[in-house]
Amino acid sequence: MVDPARVRRLNSKAELDGPVVCWISRDQRVRDNWCLLFASELAASRRVPLHAVFCLAPGFLGAARRHYSFMLRGLEPLESSLSERGIPFHLLTGDPAREIPSFAGELNACAVVCDFDPLRLKRRWKSGVARALEVALFEVDTHNIVPCWAVSDKQEYGAYTLRPKIHRELPRFLTEFPTLEPAGSWGGGGADWKAARESVGAEGSVAEVRGWKPGEAEAMKTLERFLEEGLSEYAGRSNDPNSGARSDLSPYLHFGHISAQRVTLEVSGADAPSTAKEAFLEELIVRRELSDNFCFYNRHYDSSKGFPGWAQKTLDEHRDDPREYIYDFRKLERAETHDELWNVAQQEMVSRGKMHSYLRMYWAKKILEWTRSPELALKTAIRLNDRYELDGRDPNGYTGVAWSIGGVHDRAWKERSVFGKIRYMSQAGCRRKFDVDAYIQRVDADAELEKGPASSA
Numbered sequence: 001m002v003d004p005a006r007v008r009r010l011n012s013k014a015e016l017d018g019p020v021v022c023w024i025s026r027d028q029r030v031r032d033n034w035c036l037l038f039a040s041e042l043a044a045s046r047r048v049p050l051h052a053v054f055c056l057a058p059g060f061l062g063a064a065r066r067h068y069s070f071m072l073r074g075l076e077p078l079e080s081s082l083s084e085r086g087i088p089f090h091l092l093t094g095d096p097a098r099e100i101p102s103f104a105g106e107l108n109a110c111a112v113v114c115d116f117d118p119l120r121l122k123r124r125w126k127s128g129v130a131r132a133l134e135v136a137l138f139e140v141d142t143h144n145i146v147p148c149w150a151v152s153d154k155q156e157y158g159a160y161t162l163r164p165k166i167h168r169e170l171p172r173f174l175t176e177f178p179t180l181e182p183a184g185s186w187g188g189g190g191a192d193w194k195a196a197r198e199s200v201g202a203e204g205s206v207a208e209v210r211g212w213k214p215g216e217a218e219a220m221k222t223l224e225r226f227l228e229e230g231l232s233e234y235a236g237r238s239n240d241p242n243s244g245a246r247s248d249l250s251p252y253l254h255f256g257h258i259s260a261q262r263v264t265l266e267v268s269g270a271d272a273p274s275t276a277k278e279a280f281l282e283e284l285i286v287r288r289e290l291s292d293n294f295c296f297y298n299r300h301y302d303s304s305k306g307f308p309g310w311a312q313k314t315l316d317e318h319r320d321d322p323r324e325y326i327y328d329f330r331k332l333e334r335a336e337t338h339d340e341l342w343n344v345a346q347q348e349m350v351s352r353g354k355m356h357s358y359l360r361m362y363w364a365k366k367i368l369e370w371t372r373s374p375e376l377a378l379k380t381a382i383r384l385n386d387r388y389e390l391d392g393r394d395p396n397g398y399t400g401v402a403w404s405i406g407g408v409h410d411r412a413w414k415e416r417s418v419f420g421k422i423r424y425m426s427q428a429g430c431r432r433k434f435d436v437d438a439y440i441q442r443v444d445a446d447a448e449l450e451k452g453p454a455s456s457a
């Protein structure tokens with residue numbers, strides 16, 4: 001059922017007797033989940049129960065209350081959805097490197113199956129689990145359509161080198177998902193959601209965001225809305241923040257409430273111009289999977305050491321160039337710069353939890369222009385992105401920031417002050433792409449509405 005190339009072993013321990021444990025982490029869904037499908041297949045072949053577990057770590061890369069709230073409200077329905085299929089769900093709290101082996105030990109599990117994530121913290125957890133477990137640990141890439149380790153064995157230079165490799169493998173991996181078979185009623189499990197909400201040490205100063213409903217059902221509704229209202233215009237209007245041509249799927253993809261493979265299957269079959277479908281699938285498949293490739297093969301993905309050599313050299317040569325404006329973290333966070341477009345984009349990220357894709361590039365490049373060094377610019381952009389974007393703390397975020405500030409996956413451009421040969425963006429360029437004033441007015445009007453009595457939790 002599950003292509004063996006999607007699965008790899010993270011230790012060489014034996015598969016003993018006892019239940020299979022599916023450790024859900026990045027891909028928090030029941031439907032269209034290769035990790036659960038593999039775990040269920042393993043349990044069925046051994047005629048043993050399958051248990052699903054999520055481990056809530058006390059902190060995660062600066063995640064704030066808005067992120068924990070979105071995630072926990074998305075996990076709650078997962079519990080009932082799993083139990084309808086006879087799979088008990090357990091919610092653990094603490095360091096996964098300790099909690100998962102101890103849970104598997106108490107259960108006398110025969111094997112643990114986890115999902116794939118290229119981020120360092122997740123990889124640290126997994127190597128701890130792999131060492132401490134008495135039994136086998138399998139990892140399944142259920143986030144990428146073409147498994148990250150199967151499409152390429154090295155860091156790719158850019159979309160132009162990854163694209164042909166992905167397209168070569170799509171006929172093999174872009175298949176319909178089988179149904180998750182009911183596991184029989186084994187019983188057990190249960191989660192204390194109130195205690196879980198109280199246990200997270202989230203960044204308290206960052207308010208929750210309104211207007212986003214988490215979970216698999218909401219993710220599907222968002223996709224359906226996009227298929228009906230946005231997709232047809234994607235090729236021509238996706239760089240215009242005043243159009244509705246973007247999908248808004250990134251928070252759902254980030255938390256794994258929807259599978260990119262499901263989105264691809266639905267978009268491929270939709271009634272829309274082929275140029276629109278191709279443009280969207282280029283972002284959803286090639287650009288997104290390029291980010292996983294970057295973070296998987298470059299352990300410096302969030303540091304200037306991860307920039308290509310030409311970019312490190314040019315940024316260093318322009319390190320001491322005079323900056324017309326310099327803003328510290330607080331000024332940037334509070335959107336107190338001289339640039340109204342930048343301020344409004346920043347405010348939209350803070351209040352709505354999502355900045356438009358085109359503005360994210362402009363936003364990050366201006367941080368390079370207005371801070372004392374490229375290293376500080378990178379750190380500042382990542383900190384703001386991870387704190388406020390609902391889809392933050394994601395390979396796409398680290399790669400997007402590294403693209404904007406450090407030329408990752410890009411080429412050298414005409415040399416100029418501060419940026420050196422890093423691609424530059426100006427407000428005049430934005431004005432040629434879309435109606436900047438209309439955008440500012442719209443976000444300002446939304447902010448006025450938000451100032452109602454229940455504006456933040």
Ligand SMILES: Cc1cc2nc3c(=O)[nH]c(=O)nc-3n(C[C@H](O)[C@H](O)[C@H](O)COP(=O)(O)OP(=O)(O)OC[C@H]3O[C@@H](n4cnc5c(N)ncnc54)[C@H](O)[C@@H]3O)c2cc1C
Pocket residue numbers: 238245246247248249250251253254283284285287288289291355356357358360361364385389391392393394396397398400401403404
């Ligand atoms: C500075 C900067 C920071 C970014 N931070 C994040 C982040 O924290 N999390 C995040 O998911 N994306 C990030 N991106 C990538 C991109 O901007 C977002 O994925 C996109 O804005 C999400 O909105 P959407 O789902 O409506 O996009 P759509 O245009 O509808 O695209 C659909 C999906 O394709 C993928 N995608 C689209 N554009 C890109 C891209 N440039 N690179 C990789 N994948 C892409 C995403 O998974 C997205 O959800 C960042 C980009 C930049 C330049």
